[in-house]
Amino acid sequence: MPLNRREVLGSLAGASAAALMPRLGRAQSAPLTRPIPSSGEAMPIVGLGSWITFNVGDDPVARNDRTEIMKAFFDDGGRLIDSSPMYGSAQAVIGYGLEKLGHPKPLFSADKVWISDGDEGPDQIEASRAHWGVDRFDLLQVHNLVAWEEHLDTLFAMKQAGKLRYVGITTSHGRRHDEVETIMRQHDLDFVQLTYNVADRAAEDRLLPLAQEKGIAVIANRPFRRKELIYRFEGEKLPAWADEIEARSWAQFLLKFIISHPAITCAIPATTRVDHVRENLASARAPLPDAKMRERMVAYIKSV
Amino acid sequence: MSEWWTYAPRDLLMFSPDTYYRLFALHNADLWPMQILALGAGLAIFGLLLRPTPWAGRAIALLLAAAWAFVAWAYFSDRYATINLAAPIFAWAFAAQSLLLLVYGAGLGRLRIASPRHVTQLIGIALFAFALLLQPVIGPLTGHVWAGVELFGIAPDPTVAATLGVLLAAVRMPWLLLPIPLLWCAVTGATLWTMGSPEAPLMPVLGGLVLVLGLYRSFARAES
Numbered sequence: 001m002p003l004n005r006r007e008v009l010g011s012l013a014g015a016s017a018a019a020l021m022p023r024l025g026r027a028q029s030a031p032l033t034r035p036i037p038s039s040g041e042a043m044p045i046v047g048l049g050s051w052i053t054f055n056v057g058d059d060p061v062a063r064n065d066r067t068e069i070m071k072a073f074f075d076d077g078g079r080l081i082d083s084s085p086m087y088g089s090a091q092a093v094i095g096y097g098l099e100k101l102g103h104p105k106p107l108f109s110a111d112k113v114w115i116s117d118g119d120e121g122p123d124q125i126e127a128s129r130a131h132w133g134v135d136r137f138d139l140l141q142v143h144n145l146v147a148w149e150e151h152l153d154t155l156f157a158m159k160q161a162g163k164l165r166y167v168g169i170t171t172s173h174g175r176r177h178d179e180v181e182t183i184m185r186q187h188d189l190d191f192v193q194l195t196y197n198v199a200d201r202a203a204e205d206r207l208l209p210l211a212q213e214k215g216i217a218v219i220a221n222r223p224f225r226r227k228e229l230i231y232r233f234e235g236e237k238l239p240a241w242a243d244e245i246e247a248r249s250w251a252q253f254l255l256k257f258i259i260s261h262p263a264i265t266c267a268i269p270a271t272t273r274v275d276h277v278r279e280n281l282a283s284a285r286a287p288l289p290d291a292k293m294r295e296r297m298v299a300y301i302k303s304v
Numbered sequence: 305m306s307e308w309w310t311y312a313p314r315d316l317l318m319f320s321p322d323t324y325y326r327l328f329a330l331h332n333a334d335l336w337p338m339q340i341l342a343l344g345a346g347l348a349i350f351g352l353l354l355r356p357t358p359w360a361g362r363a364i365a366l367l368l369a370a371a372w373a374f375v376a377w378a379y380f381s382d383r384y385a386t387i388n389l390a391a392p393i394f395a396w397a398f399a400a401q402s403l404l405l406l407v408y409g410a411g412l413g414r415l416r417i418a419s420p421r422h423v424t425q426l427i428g429i430a431l432f433a434f435a436l437l438l439q440p441v442i443g444p445l446t447g448h449v450w451a452g453v454e455l456f457g458i459a460p461d462p463t464v465a466a467t468l469g470v471l472l473a474a475v476r477m478p479w480l481l482l483p484i485p486l487l488w489c490a491v492t493g494a495t496l497w498t499m500g501s502p503e504a505p506l507m508p509v510l511g512g513l514v515l516v517l518g519l520y521r522s523f524a525r526a527e528s
Binding site: 051052053055056057058059061062086087088089173226272 | 314315317318319320322323326327330383386387388389
């Protein structure tokens with residue numbers, strides 16, 4: 001039995017009804033939100049990743065194309081855009097798009113610090129901020145736990161000084177979950193970013209329950225394993241029961257699985273196509289699969 | 305990057321094939337009409353390989369040094385670096401090869417070119433001609449735009465392939481000039497392979513061919 005819109009919203013702890021009502025009332029098509037546990041701020045459950053897709057260098061045509069992606073993303077109610085200094089020109093391309101779009105108010109800027117020398121973290125963060133053209137980042141994460149102790153000191157100090165709103169760490173490909181767990185237990189993180197999708201479910205064992213227990217928001221990266229999952233199932237027909245959760249494509253099927261996990265705050269698929277960004281955001285609408293349907297989805301994926 | 309050995313090559317690729325190939329189109333547009341100069345330099349080298357003069361080796365080394373230096377600066381440092389964090393390393397490697405060609409090839413005269421006396425030298429000349437005239441059309445023939453054609457002296461792959469041809473055409477294989485071109489063959493092969501490009505095996509095959517033929521000629525000479 002899929003969860004309907006009312007049931008999904010009913011499960012959103014921490015966000016006041018008053019805060020949610022304008023979003024619901026604005027448009028029937030607005031994406032569902034989940035609260036960031038540490039603040040209650042409502043976050044649309046589908047965001048936008050930028051790995052590879054936004055690394056287009058100085059190419060003016062590609063930069064304008066990515067601006068269109070961002071425009072469609074904001075038009076359809078998206079907020080969180082995620083990047084990193086590891087992503088080549090992606091930060092600068094995001095900054096270019098934000099400027100052309102007049103710095104859309106809904107933006108939730110999520111970036112990372114990724115440098116082995118902790119002392120160089122502040123300079124890298126400042127360079128990233130200049131690329132984005134934002135006054136301050138909403139979220140900064142220690143990328144792949146590189147020099148995480150030094151960088152967390154920097155990030156918590158920035159948050160304390162009001163120069164940053166949220167602090168997080170990231171991992172991917174299921175790596176270093178033991179270390180991630182330790183950091184989650186020992187530090188007051190706002191966010192953790194990890195790989196979670198229907199084929200990579202290791203986080204379900206410890207990290208996702210711990211995030212719920214500790215009140216840490218979770219960003220799910222590699223939702224399609226860099227298109228690998230889409231390619232794997234293309235040509236296969238969606239099961240008839242996918243209609244029950246209104247999944248019209250494999251991308252929506254895969255995304256709805258991720259964002260229906262109650263610990264997930266936001267999934268960040270990346271794309272180079274406007275129709276795909278709209279399709280992704282359309283996944284963030286009720287109905288979402290319930291626990292029984294999720295089991296069915298896993299079983300079906302294993303059988304294909 | 306921590307635990308880098310656990311990443312697949314595909315995980316390390318940080319740009320899309322579209323972005324990679326469009327880079328050459330932008331590169332060509334920005335550099336025009338440098339392509340004519342590069343083609344002229346290539347034809348001059350080809351002429352010297354076919355009709356060697358006493359100073360042909362030094363002149364060819366000088367022209368190749370210029371080509372490697374230009375690719376290091378204009379392509380790797382100015383262009384590729386916008387999408388690949390590793391590009392500065394490649395720029396330094398190409399600059400180092402340029403210096404080697406300048407000092408070892410042109411200065412010390414260790415790139416000796418004379419009329420071919422061994423079939424492997426003829427293969428070297430043919431390889432140079434291939435890199436100058438045929439390799440550039442592989443891209444367009446495999447579905448990429450003509451504007452993104454990769455040319456000797458402008459783009460790395462044909463520059464490296466042409467250099468391999470010259471090294472094989474030399475009287476004696478100048479081994480010191482071989483490692484960097486061979487390393488690039490591996491790097492570009494891996495990059496194209498992770499992008500699923502059909503031309504991915506070309507440069508590794510050319511590099512392997514020149515290495516094997518160079519060794520064969522050296523052993524044959526040692527035995528005779």
